Structure formats: C-alpha cells, structure tokens
Amino acid sequence: MKKVLTIAGSDCSGGAGIQADLKTFSAHGVFGMSVITAVTAQNTQGVFAVQDISREVIAKQIKAIFDDIEVDGVKIGMVSQVEIIQTIAEELRRYQPQMVVLDPVMVSKSGYHLLNQKAETTLVKELLPLALVVTPNIPEAEVITSLRIKTIPEMEEAAREIYQMGAKNVLLKGGHLEEDSIDVLYDGQEFSYYPSPRIATKNTHGTGCTLSSAIASNLALGHDLKEAIALAKDYITVAIEHSLAIGKGVGPTHHFYTLYKKAGLIE
Numbered sequence: 219m220k221k222v223l224t225i226a227g228s229d230c231s232g233g234a235g236i237q238a239d240l241k242t243f244s245a246h247g248v249f250g251m252s253v254i255t256a257v258t259a260q261n262t263q264g265v266f267a268v269q270d271i272s273r274e275v276i277a278k279q280i281k282a283i284f285d286d287i288e289v290d291g292v293k294i295g296m297v298s299q300v301e302i303i304q305t306i307a308e309e310l311r312r313y314q315p316q317m318v319v320l321d322p323v324m325v326s327k328s329g330y331h332l333l334n335q336k337a338e339t340t341l342v343k344e345l346l347p348l349a350l351v352v353t354p355n356i357p358e359a360e361v362i363t364s365l366r367i368k369t370i371p372e373m374e375e376a377a378r379e380i381y382q383m384g385a386k387n388v389l390l391k392g393g394h395l396e397e398d399s400i401d402v403l404y405d406g407q408e409f410s411y412y413p414s415p416r417i418a419t420k421n422t423h424g425t426g427c428t429l430s431s432a433i434a435s436n437l438a439l440g441h442d443l444k445e446a447i448a449l450a451k452d453y454i455t456v457a458i459e460h461s462l463a464i465g466k467g468v469g470p471t472h473h474f475y476t477l478y479k480k481a482g483l484i485e
C-alpha cells in the first residue's frame with residue numbers, strides 16, 4: 219500500500235486541514251500519516267484560536283515517520299511561523315522526499331490569517347524549491363507575486379512569476395474566479411488547463427486542502443503530474459457537487475460520495 223504524509227494543521231470541525239487530508243488519502247486507497255503543525259479551534263463559521271506545535275515536536279514527528287516508514291508522497295498545508303517553516307525545510311532536506319505538494323495556506327475562507335505575514339517570504343524561500351508542485355489559490359498568488367489576478371491571462375502571468383521564484387511546477391487554482399473554476403498549471407514550458415463549471419454551493423470549506431492531498435495521493439500511486447492533477451480535479455469536483463450542509467456556515471466537501479454510491483450506501 220502506498221503511504222502518504224500530510225504536514226499541516228488540525229481543523230477540529232473536520233472540513234479542512236489534517237482531517238480533510240486524511241479523508242482524502244483514505245478515499246484514494248493510500249495509507250495516510252500526519253505531522254501536526256498547529257491545532258486550530260474552527261468550524262464552518264470561523265477560526266477562533268490557533269496553538270502552534272513546538273518546532274522540536276514537529277521535527278520529532280517527521281523523524282519518527284521517515285526513520286521508520288517509506289513515504290511515497292507528501293502534502294504540506296498550514297505552517298504558521300518562520301521557525302516552523304525552517305524546521306520542516308531542514309527535515310525535508312535531510313530525508314529528500316520527491317513527491318511533495320505544497321499548498322501555501324495563508325488565509326482561511328472566513329478571513330483568518332493561518333500564516334503569520336512575516337512568514338510569507340520564508341515559505342517561498344524555504345519550501346517552494348523542495349516541492350514538485352505548489353498550489354496557491356488566487357489570493358495567495360496575489361500575495362506571493364504582488365500582482366492583481368482576475369482573468370486567465372493574469373493567472374498565467376502570476377504562475378510564470380512563481381515559477382521564476384524557484385517552483386518546479388505551479389498550479390494556480392481558480393476557485394476564486396467569478397465564472398468557471400479553471401485551474402492553470404505552468405511547468406516552465408507550457409500551460410495546462412483544468413476547467414470545471416462553477417458549482418453553485420456555499421459549502422466549499424477545505425477545497426484547497428482536499429485538492430492538494432488528492433494530487434499527493436495520485437503522485438504516490440504512480441501517476442505523472444498532469445494525470446495526478448486531472449484526477450484530483452475530478453475528485454474535488456464530485457466532492458463539491460455533493461458537499462455537505464453541515465454547520466451554520468461554509469460546510470465541508472463530501473470525500474466518499476463515489477465510494478458510498480458504489481457500495482449502495484446512498485441513492
């Protein structure tokens with residue numbers, strides 16, 4: 219069985235972070251493991267508190283996994299502080315996993331800063347070069363490049379700029395566009411496009427976490443990057459189409475719709 223690791227924060231309400239990542243891994247039939255970087259108190263309405271895990275404990279979690287288990291894929295999500303980013307980068311340089319997907323989580327949908335603003339440049343400098351692909355959403359790409367992004371040509375320009383900062387591949391997600399939800403991949407040579415019609419739902423909590431974990435799973439399963447993204451895009455589209463009206467705010471996506479359907483558990 220392929221083994222995939224998420225290095226990310228915990229979302230106690232189960233919609234994003236570590237919890238979304240582990241559900242995504244299970245839905246892909248890979249064995250999920252987690253290094254927790256922070257514990258958040260959040261739900262479908264907002265983020266109320268964050269407790270970072272110490273850099274020593276983060277380093278020890280990474281060591282415990284890599285010293286014992288072969289890791290086929292890694293996804294990096296919430297990494298809130300400069301010291302935490304430096305620790306993760308040091309450990310990844312030591313263990314050198316090849317299939318690393320970096321989701322540069324900055325601000326939650328509810329507007330909470332999950333990444334300390336001082337850490338934005340550290341994330342780009344330390345983690346970008348270690349990733350096979352980085353998956354910013356439009357607001358994150360705007361922060362990284364200082365460009366304004368509203369259109370596909372503007373997404374292409376930003377993806378090129380992030381590539382020039384040291385990323386091997388850039389997948390700029392289009393969930394924040396006004397019309398269709400088109401994700402744009404730049405590999406340094408050409409652009410590839412992953413379109414889907416915009417699904418009319420407010421329940422999109424954890425979409426970015428889910429997409430990056432699905433890409434990491436597909437890479438671990440042996441797909442090349444373009445296939446891994448295409449399959450992940452299909453997965454997130456179904457998960458959003460069948461998203462769950464849980465809680466009073468922005469509900470989570472459905473990770474097991476296809477599995478439950480095949481098993482006859484839902485109509």
Ligand SMILES: Nc1ncnc2c1ncn2[C@@H]1O[C@H](COP(=O)(O)OP(=O)(O)O)[C@@H](O)[C@H]1O
Pocket residue numbers: 354355356391392393394399400401414415416417418419422424425426427429451454455458
């Ligand atoms: N309403 C929507 N309809 C269809 N796809 C969506 C919708 N919202 C987000 N997506 C898709 O979900 C994935 C995550 O994108 P996005 O929401 O931009 O990330 P984030 O959660 O990091 O803000 C992308 O593949 C994007 O195209």
Ligand SMILES: Cc1ncc(COP(=O)(O)OP(=O)(O)O)c(N)n1
Pocket residue numbers: 226227228229234235236258295296323325326327328332422423424425426427428
């Ligand atoms: C612990 C934690 N990590 C990441 C996020 C952001 O997740 P994302 O998939 O970008 O979804 P939204 O929060 O933007 O809906 C998070 N909220 N918590």
